[in-house]
Amino acid sequence: MVKLAYDIEPRLLVTSLVMTLAVALPQSLIGLWLATMVDGVRDDASRTVYLAAFGLAASATLLWWLQVVFDRLSRRFRDRVSIAMEAHVARLHATVATIAHQERREHLDRLEVLRRHTFGLDHLFNSMFSTLGWALRLGIVEILLVTRVHPALALLVLFAVPTALVATWRPGVERAVADRVAPHQRRSRHLFLLGTTASPGKEVRVTGNGAALVAARTAEWRRAYAPVAAARWGTAAWNGLAWAFFGLGYVGAVVFVSVTIDASPGGVVLVLVVGSQLSQFVAAAVGELGFLRSIWLDISRRLIWLEDYAAALDARSDGTPPSRLTKGITFEHVSFRYPGTDRLVLDDICLDLPAGSVVAVVGENGAGKTTLVKLLARMYSPDSGRIEVDGVDLASMSVPMWRARLAGAFQDFFRFELRALDSVGVGELDRLGDVPAVRAAVDRAGAVDVVEGLPAGLETQLGASWEGGVEVSFGQWQKLALARGFMRDQPLVLVLDEPTAALDAETEHALFERFTAASRNDGHQGRITLLVSHRFSTVRMADLIVVLDGARVAEVGSHASLMAHGGQYAELYSIQAEAFR
Incomplete structure (x- = not known):
């Protein structure tokens, strides 16, 4: 000191x-x-x-x-x-x-x-x-x-x-x-x-x-x-x-x-x-x-x-992530338990996420969906096994450099009570205050209606506890958080961990259709889009669907192949589809 x-x-x-x-x-x-x-x-x-x-x-x-x-x-x-x-x-x-x-x-x-x-x-x-x-x-x-x-x-x-x-x-x-x-x-x-x-x-x-x-x-x-x-x-x-x-x-x-x-x-x-x-x-x-x-x-x-x-x-790590993905991301026998607990949250997970694909992860509460995302973002390190990015161990890469190549939004987002411009802009600090970049992110997130409904647009102070501040609904906060996640427009991995849980199923479906279409258009960059959702009508559009159950991978495949297989995914999909009829 x-x-x-x-x-x-x-x-x-x-x-x-x-x-x-x-x-x-x-x-x-x-x-x-x-x-x-x-x-x-x-x-x-x-x-x-x-x-x-x-x-x-x-x-x-x-x-x-x-x-x-x-x-x-x-x-x-x-x-x-x-x-x-x-x-x-x-x-x-x-x-x-x-x-x-x-x-x-x-x-x-x-x-x-x-x-x-x-x-x-x-x-x-x-x-x-x-x-x-x-x-x-x-x-x-x-x-x-x-x-x-x-x-x-x-x-x-x-x-x-x-x-x-x-x-x-x-x-x-x-x-x-x-x-x-x-x-x-x-x-x-x-x-x-x-x-x-x-x-x-x-x-x-x-x-x-x-x-x-x-x-x-x-x-x-x-x-x-x-x-x-x-x-x-x-x-x-x-x-x-x-x-x-x-x-x-x-x-x-x-x-x-x-x-x-x-x-x-x-x-x-x-x-x-x-x-x-x-x-x-x-x-x-x-x-x-x-x-x-x-x-x-x-x-x-x-x-x-x-x-x-x-x-x-x-x-422990100072390697440089690739500029683009050519092979993809592989989970090799990955197991993990949270510190201070004995229960395995992920048990011997083996997965291949191909470059340029849209991957959906589904499963019941506690199946390990969000934990999988946290390991990919290096919030934690696996207890055993390894995660490879284009054949290179993720643990050997610099954490800040790897996270700089990630983008996404999460269900447990934080409410940044700043100007709307800054609340979105902090998703990419190098472009904080960049109005065109923020507007583009807002558009990608489908949050244009939220910004247009604010008294001073992007200049509006969010949060009623501040002078001149405006309180917005939970769903509107979630859309702004989603826009914040889209400030990085060239990520290697786009993670969407139930970021629209507060929205109705129709709105979520429309947004995810937009996300997957944009991801496929950028497929030449090898970007992997990882969708986590409990709504099966949303994930059916993914190229690959991973079903987690009891900390293990239960099924992997496309929507059509999993429905034809008649396993857990088909059962859960049918139950949810019946509920919406």
Whole structure:
């Protein structure tokens, strides 16, 4: 993280460090000027008094000026670095090659703690510099005590050792407890969002689950908070004992100087002032050490884990996808189960998807249709077997480069509440804001009626929660999501995973007819169009139909051949056709 900060703002980093150390000097000398002034008054040495007064005024003025400049510099540096750090964390989250980590409970718990403590990045370097500044102050006042009063006062700093030890031990104890209760914190947040966000609002109110959600959230919060509170009380008790020990040493130092060695009035004042400063400096240093030990090191450890995890997945593949498909895509004995589960979702799948073909995947819920699409998009890696693209293992290809050659739309689409122009345009960031490209995608998706019905067309802000925003129906959102998927007009693979489930069967059929016709017209590029649908009237137009059942391939063939075979596809098709008569 230090390297990242240096790369972002090298001059501000160095300047902030120098200013932090510079502030320490005038503050540490205040006790010396006061002691010199007292001794000057006692000795009736006006010149010494004037010199000490000037030094005191100069130190106070310089301290104020340096503090003002440092605050402005550190705020600017902190803001720049904090934004960059948070962007770095977000980028790592978004660019991890697969989404498998989002299915693993232990990974989600780590990410929850990292997400919760991201605010600490704002205080990160300020804390590190401050720790060095407080250490310098401690060194200066200790030298003053030893050289101006008595060498035995060097022992005073030893009384501060327990406070430092507790400060470094305490966060580890509290962090271990926080890690243990992270699942409860994550569940508490989930329940809170269920009760406060709009999406589940209708069901919560209709079912009357509001009070139950509040009670469940409160129970989870208590399960998370009680162990943390107990750990904090325990470590606070040890912290109090450590400070009591330091206070005993401080009182002993004052008595020693006042009674035992018969020090000058200035020496006594120096011990009182510097001893008080020592207490302040130790408290500040211990506080910063605690922060560094708990938040910074904890964030660093988790951030390094995320960086290594992302890099390890990315390093596995750097090959380039073909510019066009000539053979097609082959699944060779592919099996897969979701992380943390034992049930195979896909079991020994063997499939050939010819280049230039339109392939439909059908099956009952839970048969593995969407999982097949996710493996093809490399959201996950197969547990066994391989997927080949024109004879080359897909796992050897760069994930970003492969995904750049994919296009498509999904049933579980996201609602980008932006201008309609941008909500569609984010499907191809290189052409974000390209009005002709967006209009072409809207036309391909059959969403022209949606855009024309918006008050300001493509310039309309979507989402009623924004000023001037317009809410559209679920089906209209789905059409816009479909248009977003068509922003890439030259993909190797076009995936349509039930993207029109919210539309009526007639509209879906017309759209799929358009998609398949366009795909066949572009067949010379070898594009494979993969249709996933539960409506058999839609998939009958595909060149190849794959029937999944119980995680395995049950049947493969054209509509005519499968109907002639009289198997599962023919049975399901007949049942659905009968329902529409």
